Amino acid sequence: MVHEPSKPGQLQIGYIQPVNDLGTPFTLADQVIDALRVVIGQKSAVLHEPSFNGNEWLYLKECLDSTFVSSVGKFVDRFEADLAAFTGAKHAVAVVNGTAALHIALKLAGVNTDDEVLIPALTFVATANAVTYCGAIPHFVDSEENTLGVDAVELRDYLKHHTEQRAGQCVNSTTGKIIRALVPMHTFGHPVDLDGVMAVADDFNLALVEDAAESLGSYYHGRHTGTFGLMGTLSFNGNKTITTGGGGAILTDDAELARHAKHLTTTAKLPHPWEYRHDEIGYNYRMPNINAALGCAQLEQLPVMLRAKRELFQCYQAAFDTVSGVRLMEEPAECQSNYWLQTLVLDSNNADQRDILLQATNDAGFMTRPAWILMHELVPFRECPRMDLAGAQSLVQRLINIPSSSTLLQVQS
Numbered sequence: 001m002v003h004e005p006s007k008p009g010q011l012q013i014g015y016i017q018p019v020n021d022l023g024t025p026f027t028l029a030d031q032v033i034d035a036l037r038v039v040i041g042q043k044s045a046v047l048h049e050p051s052f053n054g055n056e057w058l059y060l061k062e063c064l065d066s067t068f069v070s071s072v073g074k075f076v077d078r079f080e081a082d083l084a085a086f087t088g089a090k091h092a093v094a095v096v097n098g099t100a101a102l103h104i105a106l107k108l109a110g111v112n113t114d115d116e117v118l119i120p121a122l123t124f125v126a127t128a129n130a131v132t133y134c135g136a137i138p139h140f141v142d143s144e145e146n147t148l149g150v151d152a153v154e155l156r157d158y159l160k161h162h163t164e165q166r167a168g169q170c171v172n173s174t175t176g177k178i179i180r181a182l183v184p185m186h187t188f189g190h191p192v193d194l195d196g197v198m199a200v201a202d203d204f205n206l207a208l209v210e211d212a213a214e215s216l217g218s219y220y221h222g223r224h225t226g227t228f229g230l231m232g233t234l235s236f237n238g239n240k241t242i243t244t245g246g247g248g249a250i251l252t253d254d255a256e257l258a259r260h261a262k263h264l265t266t267t268a269k270l271p272h273p274w275e276y277r278h279d280e281i282g283y284n285y286r287m288p289n290i291n292a293a294l295g296c297a298q299l300e301q302l303p304v305m306l307r308a309k310r311e312l313f314q315c316y317q318a319a320f321d322t323v324s325g326v327r328l329m330e331e332p333a334e335c336q337s338n339y340w341l342q343t344l345v346l347d348s349n350n351a352d353q354r355d356i357l358l359q360a361t362n363d364a365g366f367m368t369r370p371a372w373i374l375m376h377e378l379v380p381f382r383e384c385p386r387m388d389l390a391g392a393q394s395l396v397q398r399l400i401n402i403p404s405s406s407t408l409l410q411v412q413s
């Protein structure tokens, strides 16, 4: 493999540069591209693409042939039953997308106008948006290095000093508002510290709703993510581990919550052969049958995809083993991650390399991207309350997602 001589500006002070046969030092970018080539080959690669290698065509055809493509049809019921079986949740309610799932889950968790909801600053905007759809205010929480998720230790300390309990409710001492719920998110498929997070929720009287949009197929201590809280939510957007085009689901063990979630997401219509009677303000959030048909076929393929994604992780692990200055994100102890998005974490002294690496890898044909801009830096959320976010701020400068499709290893060029 030929290496461009490194540019002086990219030279690192303080560590020994590996050199090639000609004695020219490799930059970190050279080494990262090299490692990506070892795994991916000479072809280019996108960040994440879906694969349809099962019964997708068959079920979609069945859907079209039956004319049941919309709000009625057997695939929605089947998809919900299959999701419940796969995750071990007692109930699953399929909806139009993951954001809608979060919206309804938060509403059913009792989130009201003017409440505050604790969410990580390091998340996709959907988590924060869903809070505001309830008329509530996101309250941003720090994240930690080990899981990339909510730092339960820091959060406990923060709540101890900045909240008080009034009549069994957690009240923000500064704003006087009720902090109603806590929404941890399993970042890139890596389970958050659920023991820590659940204990905080218990001790401070917070409803726990898991944003498991990224973690279908991820397990914490052998149990599927999204089944620990009062409710958990999934997403089947096109870039997620499995896709229904667009889609989401609410998981819960509570039969009454499941019934209410179904009711609210289907316009709150009372069952009747012809009468349109709606007993509360509902939402048109039901997943159409045609999307559920795709979902049934995708769910059948999930175990194969999870194996392929784990294998990809192992290949990356071998390739990045010799690259110093970055680590490949590995599943936390006693957890099984779905490895939705493979992630490089730069060492703290290499944070200034992130944008150089993003540029170089994208130029080389490997689609990489940084994590999201932290929520409190986005215009709509600038004024929202937050704890010290030093952990998330450090992490966000050092995270790079690399090509992660489950099919990446299949066709080597």
Ligand SMILES: *Cc1c(COP(=O)(O)O)cnc(C)c1O
Pocket (backbone or CB within 6 Å): 097, 098, 099, 100, 123, 124, 126, 127, 185, 211, 213, 214, 234, 235, 236, 237, 240, 247, 248
């Ligand atoms: C994908 C995702 C969602 C839901 O997104 P939709 O596109 O509405 O399905 C929610 N939270 C996180 C963290 C996500 O990554």
